[in-house]
Amino acid sequence: MDFNDSPEEAGFRQQVCTWLRDHAHDYVIGGDHADVPKFIAKARAWQRKKAEQGYAAIRWPKAEGGLEGSPMQEVIFQDEEARHELPVGPFVTIGTQMAVPTIRTHGTPEQIEQFTQPTLRGDLLWCQLFSEPAAGSDLANVRTRAIKQGNEWVINGQKVWTSWAHVADWGILLARTDSEATKHKGLTFFIVDMRSPGIDVRPIRQISGVSEFNEVFLTDLRIPDCYRVGEVGDGWKCAITTLMNERINIGGESQALPTVSELIKQVERQLGQQDKFKIAQLLTQEMGLRYFRYRLLTSLSKGETPGPIAAMSKLVYTNTLQQLSALGLDAIGLDGLQQPNEKFQHGYEWSAALRIAGGTDEILRNQIAERVLGLPGEIRVDKNIPFSQCR
Numbered sequence: 001m002d003f004n005d006s007p008e009e010a011g012f013r014q015q016v017c018t019w020l021r022d023h024a025h026d027y028v029i030g031g032d033h034a035d036v037p038k039f040i041a042k043a044r045a046w047q048r049k050k051a052e053q054g055y056a057a058i059r060w061p062k063a064e065g066g067l068e069g070s071p072m073q074e075v076i077f078q079d080e081e082a083r084h085e086l087p088v089g090p091f092v093t094i095g096t097q098m099a100v101p102t103i104r105t106h107g108t109p110e111q112i113e114q115f116t117q118p119t120l121r122g123d124l125l126w127c128q129l130f131s132e133p134a135a136g137s138d139l140a141n142v143r144t145r146a147i148k149q150g151n152e153w154v155i156n157g158q159k160v161w162t163s164w165a166h167v168a169d170w171g172i173l174l175a176r177t178d179s180e181a182t183k184h185k186g187l188t189f190f191i192v193d194m195r196s197p198g199i200d201v202r203p204i205r206q207i208s209g210v211s212e213f214n215e216v217f218l219t220d221l222r223i224p225d226c227y228r229v230g231e232v233g234d235g236w237k238c239a240i241t242t243l244m245n246e247r248i249n250i251g252g253e254s255q256a257l258p259t260v261s262e263l264i265k266q267v268e269r270q271l272g273q274q275d276k277f278k279i280a281q282l283l284t285q286e287m288g289l290r291y292f293r294y295r296l297l298t299s300l301s302k303g304e305t306p307g308p309i310a311a312m313s314k315l316v317y318t319n320t321l322q323q324l325s326a327l328g329l330d331a332i333g334l335d336g337l338q339q340p341n342e343k344f345q346h347g348y349e350w351s352a353a354l355r356i357a358g359g360t361d362e363i364l365r366n367q368i369a370e371r372v373l374g375l376p377g378e379i380r381v382d383k384n385i386p387f388s389q390c391r
């Protein structure tokens with residue numbers, strides 16, 4: 001029950017709760033986290049279960065597997081799903097919320113047909129092959145080359161920080177097709193079968209012992225031209241669509257991450273005046289974000305592109321998460337360090353990663369300053385010269 005719900009929304013929430021109560025238990029993660037193949041198999045199965053019911057694409061037309069629902073209904077589903085320990089995460093959402101929306105916006109009818117439904121059903125998992133050792137914040141600096149040979153593109157280069165590439169079936173790839181064009185104009189966007197010869201995925205072992213990221217080496221990889229998305233040289237436009245969707249989707253409800261109401265429960269007995277002010281501020285941010293996200297989702301479902309304002313949601317969410325997690329950790333004290341799955345600890349660690357992934361705080365602030373507030377732009381000496389002349 002959420003007291004902000006209209007009667008229709010309350011009805012939908014009830015329907016979702018009943019469905020989750022009847023079905024979610026078979027898919028709960030339990031101890032499966034460490035066993036990656038088992039965990040991923042469960043994630044695919046849960047995605048399929050949701051797709052069968054229309055919950056995998058609530059805002060989409062019924063004919064395409066959706067429910068023709070509202071952005072609010074989508075948020076309600078995410079809220080309620082987050083109450084169960086289910087295998088949802090980037091291994092699924094890179095496909096459903098980043099690759100597929102980009103293909104649906106810029107792809108050919110054949111690409112949309114081939115990839116939409118299998119991704120929605122969890123048959124296809126995706127990774128995002130954008131970042132490189134010298135192209136992170138400055139993503140347009142991509143140096144992976146794609147050279148046309150007949151009806152194929154031959155790809156050579158290296159990607160890094162590629163989340164879940166080790167389990168992905170397909171990838172979305174940004175590569176340079178013209179070094180004589182300016183930095184942003186010489187890029188092209190491709191879809192790549194991750195089982196193709198010429199792809200070497202090397203997991204990066206993290207400090208926690210797990211490997212969620214990879215380096216991906218591409219050597220004479222061949223991609224048929226039918227897997228080019230958009231026009232040659234229009235890759236930047238496609239990548240922006242992917243990044244906008246990524247930014248909107250960072251900040252949805254997640255069972256693994258703490259909220260302000262959980263913080264209040266945690267600190268209730270030892271609240272000082274300062275804490276009260278801080279918590280009131282965090283609660284305001286959390287509520288503001290929630291309503292801001294509804295607006296973004298509404299504009300997306302009307303076919304509009306929120307563009308650079310999507311950066312605001314991600315920037316405020318990740319900082320709020322880090323601040324509230326830090327307060328929660330302070331309240332728990334040293335005991336928290338002994339509980340590996342402690343939510344505030346997880347929120348604190350993960351918020352640091354989220355403040356980098358999909359655009360760092362500094363880059364988002366630059367974007368908001370320049371493209372939302374209209375402040376003078378950063379000096380960019382490489383903007384109007386051929387990429388081959390950029391250092």
Ligand SMILES: Cc1cc2nc3c(=O)[nH]c(=O)nc-3n(C[C@H](O)[C@H](O)[C@H](O)COP(=O)(O)OP(=O)(O)OC[C@H]3O[C@@H](n4cnc5c(N)ncnc54)[C@H](O)[C@@H]3O)c2cc1C
Nearest residue numbers: 128129130131136137161162163353356357358359360362
């Ligand atoms: C959890 C996680 C998951 C990720 N998953 C993927 C993935 O699946 N696929 C993928 O392609 N990439 C992925 N990445 C990579 C991510 O997109 C990059 O890490 C990010 O864009 C920053 O790039 P960088 O790490 O190269 O840092 P750099 O670009 O080297 O930046 C270093 C520092 O300099 C600052 N800085 C840089 N330029 C400016 C500027 N102009 N003004 C002010 N400050 C600046 C940055 O804010 C940052 O603090 C992931 C990263 C993380 C943390």
